[in-house]
Amino acid sequence: MAIWTPDMRERLKTLAEMDMKYTEIAAVMTAEFKTRLTKNAVIGMAGRLGVPPRNIKYAPARYTPRVFTSRKKPVDGYALEDLASHHCRWPKGDGPPYSYCGQTIIPNGRPYCFTHATLAYPALRSSR
Numbered sequence: 001m002a003i004w005t006p007d008m009r010e011r012l013k014t015l016a017e018m019d020m021k022y023t024e025i026a027a028v029m030t031a032e033f034k035t036r037l038t039k040n041a042v043i044g045m046a047g048r049l050g051v052p053p054r055n056i057k058y059a060p061a062r063y064t065p066r067v068f069t070s071r072k073k074p075v076d077g078y079a080l081e082d083l084a085s086h087h088c089r090w091p092k093g094d095g096p097p098y099s100y101c102g103q104t105i106i107p108n109g110r111p112y113c114f115t116h117a118t119l120a121y122p123a124l125r126s127s128r
C-alpha cells in the first residue's frame with residue numbers, strides 16, 4: 001500500500017483535472033514520486049479525494065457510475081441521509097459507513113442528544 005503524501009494528493013487532483021487516464025496518472029506519479037503506484041491505488045485515492053470518475057468506457061453516457069462511493073447502509077443507527085434536523089449527529093462505528101445516533105436533540109443549539117451533548121461538551125454536565 002503506497003503512502004499518500006499531501007503533495008501526491010494534490011498532484012493526483014491536478015492530473016485528473018487534466019483528463020489524464022488513471023493508468024497514465026499512475027505511471028506519471030510513480031516516476032515523479034519515486035514510488036510504486038498502481039492504477040487501482042490511484043482510482044482508490046481519487047475516489048477518496050472526491051475526484052469525479054472518468055475513463056470508464058463501458059458506462060453509457062447517461063449512467064452515473066457509483067463505484068467510488070460507498071452506499072452501504074449502516075447496520076444500526078441512522079445513515080447521514082436519513083437524519084432530520086432534530087436528530088442527534090453523534091457518529092457511531094469505527095469507520096465508514098458511519099451511522100448516527102438519531103435520538104432527539106436537546107434544544108441548546110447543538111446537534112446532539114443529551115447523552116452525546118454531555119460527552120461532547122463536558123462543561124454542560126457541571127452546569128446542570
Ligand SMILES: [Zn+2]
Nearest residue numbers: 088101113116
Ligand atoms: Zn445521541
